[in-house]
Amino acid sequence: MSFLTVRDLSHSYRGARRMWGRAPDLPVLQSLSFDLAAGERVGIVGMSGSGKSTLLRCLMAMGRPQSGEIRCNGRLVVMGRPASLRWYRRVVQYVPQDPVASLEPRMTVAQLVAEPLRRLRIDCDPQSRAQEALESVGLGSQYLSRRPDELSGGQAQRVAIARAIAMRPAFLMTDEPVSGLDMTVRAQVVQVLRDLSQTHGTGIVMVAHDISVVAALCSRTMVMEHGRIVEDRPTSEILKAPHHPHTRQLLEAAPPLVAAA
Numbered sequence: 128m129s130f131l132t133v134r135d136l137s138h139s140y141r142g143a144r145r146m147w148g149r150a151p152d153l154p155v156l157q158s159l160s161f162d163l164a165a166g167e168r169v170g171i172v173g174m175s176g177s178g179k180s181t182l183l184r185c186l187m188a189m190g191r192p193q194s195g196e197i198r199c200n201g202r203l204v205v206m207g208r209p210a211s212l213r214w215y216r217r218v219v220q221y222v223p224q225d226p227v228a229s230l231e232p233r234m235t236v237a238q239l240v241a242e243p244l245r246r247l248r249i250d251c252d253p254q255s256r257a258q259e260a261l262e263s264v265g266l267g268s269q270y271l272s273r274r275p276d277e278l279s280g281g282q283a284q285r286v287a288i289a290r291a292i293a294m295r296p297a298f299l300m301t302d303e304p305v306s307g308l309d310m311t312v313r314a315q316v317v318q319v320l321r322d323l324s325q326t327h328g329t330g331i332v333m334v335a336h337d338i339s340v341v342a343a344l345c346s347r348t349m350v351m352e353h354g355r356i357v358e359d360r361p362t363s364e365i366l367k368a369p370h371h372p373h374t375r376q377l378l379e380a381a382p383p384l385v386a387a388a
């Protein structure tokens with residue numbers, strides 16, 4: 128059964144204001160339809176500007192699509208006031224593209240991870256749940272009192288992941304979770320996501336422009352080009368025999384694979 132159902136999703140950005148009026152609107156997502164099953168690990172790849180982050184923001188109900196609908200377990204996801212989306216935030220969590228910028232600099236690591244649990248009124252002891260989540264991403268108690276500027280890029284990325292997984296979401300949506308990290312830390316972060324998925328059955332949607340990162344984690348890959356999904360198949364099949372010329376281009380541009388999914 129489908130966990131998330133996306134139907135005819137389209138989105139355009141409003142054209143910039145110019146002296147003589149407005150530039151034309153920029154269509155970014157063009158009538159996308161797909162299903163995500165519970166526990167699936169799905170990669171979304173494509174060149175820069177193909178619409179990956181916009182799609183993820185729409186899936187997170189952070190941007191209002193022009194048309195189309197998203198349903199989660201059959202229930203319509205309606206953009207609106209944060210309170211009306213509280214149920215959705217409990218089951219679908221997001222790790223943004225730039226974790227350092229997303230972490231409030233004045234808060235400690237412990238506070239950062241516990242804060243969403245309090246805000247969304249999750250029935251648990253926020254402190255111990257936060258500690259547990261941090262341990263599962265390999266950050267022990269010595270990190271609890273640190274602030275974001277006392278963390279490396281890889282540690283900040285893991286704090287952002289801990290913050291999301293402390294909620295025990297059914298799905299985790301991550302935008303370029305390893306870009307900007309060195310190869311060793313990349314492999315560690317991919318391992319954290321794989322463990323999470325295998326241990327708790329958490330579904331993962333991962334946006335990346337580098338198909339090798341997706342190949343290391345995701346069993347299904349969607350390839351985007353100019354706001355359309357041009358290929359959506361098992362990753363192993365795509366790697367063996369890409370159908371679309373754009374997929375072949377991405378594969379040629381990819382660095383060596385981290386590890387097979």
Ligand SMILES: Nc1ncnc2c1ncn2[C@@H]1O[C@H](COP(=O)(O)OP(=O)(O)OP(=O)(O)O)[C@@H](O)[C@H]1O
Pocket residue numbers: 140141153155173174175176177178179180181182336
């Ligand atoms: N807030 C915005 N206002 C106007 N245009 C935007 C906005 N955000 C993105 N765009 C444009 O929409 C298109 C798709 O952007 P998006 O960030 O979704 O692509 P992407 O595939 O995630 O790219 P990247 O890999 O570089 O992050 C781009 O042409 C971008 O310039």
